[in-house]
Amino acid sequence: MLYIIGKYRYNNIYTSMLYKLAKDLVSNVKATQLLKGVLEGCVLLVVLEDEVYGYELVQKLKTYGFTEIVAGTVYPLLQKLEKQGYLNSMMRHSPDGPDRKYYRITPQGRIHCAEFIDQWARLTTNVDHLITRNGGYIDEEKE
Amino acid sequence: MKKKNDEVKEMIEQNNRLRCELNEENKAYYEQLLLYIRTAGIFYDDYEVETLLMQILQDLRSAQNEGQSAAVFFGKSPQKAANEMIGNLGKASKIEILKLSGLIFAISSFFELLNVFTSPGKGINFIVLILNGLLSYLVVILIFSVLHRTIYAKIFKRKAVSYLLLWLVCCAVLGLFVLITVFSPDWLTVYVPDTAAITIISIFLIAVIVMLFRRKKEERKTWWGFIPWICIMGIIGISLRLPVTKEWMAASQGKIIAAVSIGVGWILFWIISYFSMREKRRKGQTFFSNKP
Incomplete structure (x- = not known):
C-alpha cells in the first residue's frame, strides 16, 4: 500500500519538477549556463528536422511546449550556433518581400546535437536517481 | 567590395520602406532596437548589421500579421537581447x-x-x-x-x-x-603660393560641380544647398590671391564684403536644404524618422 502511494507521489513530484524546470528554462531571462545549453540543444534538435528561419523557429518551439519563448532569446542563440559552426545560413527568396535567412544544421552540428542528447540522458538519469533515493518524497510527511 | 557596399545600401533602403508597414507601437519598438544596434560602434561589419536588422524586421512583420505585437514576439528585454546580438557581430574589415x-x-x-x-x-x-x-x-x-x-x-x-x-x-x-x-x-x-592656390581652388570648384551632376536626381537634392556656399567661398579664395583684387580684399571693405557673402552663402544653404529635404522628410526617409 505504502509502496503504491509512494510511487504515485514520486511520479507527480517528478513531473511537476520537470515541468517547473521546463517553465524556468523558457521564461527565465536570466538563464544559467546549464539552461542556456539545454535551449541550444533544443534548437539544434528542431533544425535537425528541417531548415528554418527565425520566425518559423520561434513558432515551432512554441508548438513543442516552449510557450513562453521569445525571439529575443532565440536570435542570439542562432547567431552563436552559426559562429560555432553548428549551423549554416543561406539567403532564400521569400514570397512576401526580401530574402530571408534560413538556418540548417552542419555535420559538426549533428555531432554536437548527439553529444547534447547524451549529456541530457546522463543528467536526467542522475536527477532521477537522486529523487528515487529520497523515496520520491520531498516533504517531511511520513505515513 | 563594391558589391557588398551596394547591397548594404539597398538593404538600408529596403529597411526604410518595410518599416512603414509596422504599426505605431511595433515601429517604435523596432526603431529603438535599430538605433541601438546601429550606434553600438562604428567598426562593426555593416553587412552583418544590416542583415541582422532586416531579419528581425521581417520576422516582426510576420508576427504583426499573426496579431502578435513586437514586445510579445521579441520579449520584454530588447536591450539585453540586443547586447547579446551585438556581441556576436563581426568587426569590419581592415x-x-x-x-x-x-x-x-x-x-x-x-x-x-x-x-x-x-x-x-x-x-x-x-x-x-x-x-x-x-x-x-x-x-x-x-x-x-x-x-x-x-x-x-x-x-x-x-x-x-x-x-x-x-x-x-x-x-x-x-x-x-x-x-x-x-x-x-x-x-x-x-605655404601655398598664390597661383598654385588659384589653380587648386578652380579645380576643386569644377570637381564639385561635376560630382554633383554625376549623382542621381534623388541624391542631388541633399547636396544642392552646398553649391552657393562653396562657390562664394571659392570666389573669395580666388579674389584674395588674384593680383588684381588682392589688395582690395585684404582691406577692411573687402573683408566686410567677404564676411557678408559668407553669411549669405550660409543662409542660402539653409533655405535650399530646407526645401530640398522637405519631400524626403515627408516620406519619412530621414535617419531618425518616427512617423511614416
Whole structure:
C-alpha cells in the first residue's frame, strides 16, 4: 500500500519538477549556463528536422511546449550556433518581400546535437536517481 | 567590395520602406532596437548589421500579421537581447576601417583647408590637420556612444538638465578645435603660393560641380544647398590671391564684403536644404524618422 502511494507521489513530484524546470528554462531571462545549453540543444534538435528561419523557429518551439519563448532569446542563440559552426545560413527568396535567412544544421552540428542528447540522458538519469533515493518524497510527511 | 557596399545600401533602403508597414507601437519598438544596434560602434561589419536588422524586421512583420505585437514576439528585454546580438557581430574589415578613418580625417581636414584658402597669408599647418583629425575621430565615437546609451536609458529628471549638458559638451568640443588652431606650433606648415592656390581652388570648384551632376536626381537634392556656399567661398579664395583684387580684399571693405557673402552663402544653404529635404522628410526617409 505504502509502496503504491509512494510511487504515485514520486511520479507527480517528478513531473511537476520537470515541468517547473521546463517553465524556468523558457521564461527565465536570466538563464544559467546549464539552461542556456539545454535551449541550444533544443534548437539544434528542431533544425535537425528541417531548415528554418527565425520566425518559423520561434513558432515551432512554441508548438513543442516552449510557450513562453521569445525571439529575443532565440536570435542570439542562432547567431552563436552559426559562429560555432553548428549551423549554416543561406539567403532564400521569400514570397512576401526580401530574402530571408534560413538556418540548417552542419555535420559538426549533428555531432554536437548527439553529444547534447547524451549529456541530457546522463543528467536526467542522475536527477532521477537522486529523487528515487529520497523515496520520491520531498516533504517531511511520513505515513 | 563594391558589391557588398551596394547591397548594404539597398538593404538600408529596403529597411526604410518595410518599416512603414509596422504599426505605431511595433515601429517604435523596432526603431529603438535599430538605433541601438546601429550606434553600438562604428567598426562593426555593416553587412552583418544590416542583415541582422532586416531579419528581425521581417520576422516582426510576420508576427504583426499573426496579431502578435513586437514586445510579445521579441520579449520584454530588447536591450539585453540586443547586447547579446551585438556581441556576436563581426568587426569590419581592415579596408573598411581604413576607409572610415580616412573619411573622418578628410572631412575634418576639409574645413581647415577651407579656412586656409579663404583667408590671406595662412599656410597649411599639418599639425593642426592631424590634431583636428584625431579630435574629430574622438567626437564621432563620443556621438555614437551617447546616442547608444540614451536609447534605452531613463530620461533625465529634467529635460533642461540634459540640454544644458549637451550645450556644455558642444562648447567644450568647439573650444578644443579652436585651441588646436590657436596653439599649434608652426613646425610643419606649408605655404601655398598664390597661383598654385588659384589653380587648386578652380579645380576643386569644377570637381564639385561635376560630382554633383554625376549623382542621381534623388541624391542631388541633399547636396544642392552646398553649391552657393562653396562657390562664394571659392570666389573669395580666388579674389584674395588674384593680383588684381588682392589688395582690395585684404582691406577692411573687402573683408566686410567677404564676411557678408559668407553669411549669405550660409543662409542660402539653409533655405535650399530646407526645401530640398522637405519631400524626403515627408516620406519619412530621414535617419531618425518616427512617423511614416
